[in-house]
Amino acid sequence: MTNLYGLIGEKLGHSISKAIHVDLFKRLKIDADYKLFEIEKLELKARFNELKDSGLKGLNVTIPYKVEATNFLDEISEEAKKIGAINTICFRDNKTFGHNTDYFGFAKMLNKNSIEIKGKTIVILGAGGAAKAVIQYLIDSNAKRVILVSRDTSKAAENFKGIEIIDYTQLEYIPAGDVIVNCTPVGMYPNTHNCPVNENNIAKFNAAVDLIYNPYETLFLKIAKKNGLKSVNGLYMLVSQAIYSEELWNDIHVDETIIDEIFNNLKI
């Protein structure tokens, strides 16, 4: 029987998740399919229950449901509890289990590109859902200083307890740091001429990471490259978090060479 997996989110027109999962199914000869389910905010609970009862084996969760979905689940993994958000659900024995594979995807992307975190000063732009997984990973990896930049510092302080938070004006006064991470959607297709910060603020770092993968090179990364920074986009993170979901759903280990092949095969 063909097992069914899928992605829930509000707007999924841009998603390339299906291509990643279907590629893996083919490579590993797994009899399965992956579907996208666009769900409106008011219908989330009802549609989630429908999908659960329909015999689906697993779901990914994206914007804007990563936090809200935690309320519907029977159990949540340790890393997802610390982060306060999930992006992967396993349906097993009539129970639901939530995980956060963005955390591992981010880790894989940094490792792949030899970006060190231990003892480093890291600036994160945007206090949203993705920043939660990123910041938890940075803390767990013993970063020396983690600074979160938000347009609304009081709201950010409510959601990121114990984190150093500044606004974009204060960012101008932060001296040189090691890594700057864009966790905002600014610069994403179709608004590719936008950049979340000015050139001076990018140039004072050694490496720039953008969670965005469409376009392949955002204006933020173009400016970083021009100024000699190591620059990394979010595509490897996207593939890695998807494959880690598959590992959880199918109780398998996927070799890194397969992750690399799927990554290289993607057309953005």
Ligand code: NAP
């Ligand atoms: P989100 O929850 O909507 O949050 C993004 C944050 O960015 C907001 O909370 C806001 O923070 C800031 N922001 C939003 N619009 C802005 C604007 N016009 N100017 C400046 N700041 C703005 O989204 P998310 O889930 O965190 O995702 C953020 C980005 O990461 C998206 O582009 C998403 O596609 C990408 N992502 C990629 C991966 C991957 O695997 N590569 C995984 C997850 C997410 P403040 O209000 O605090 O300023």
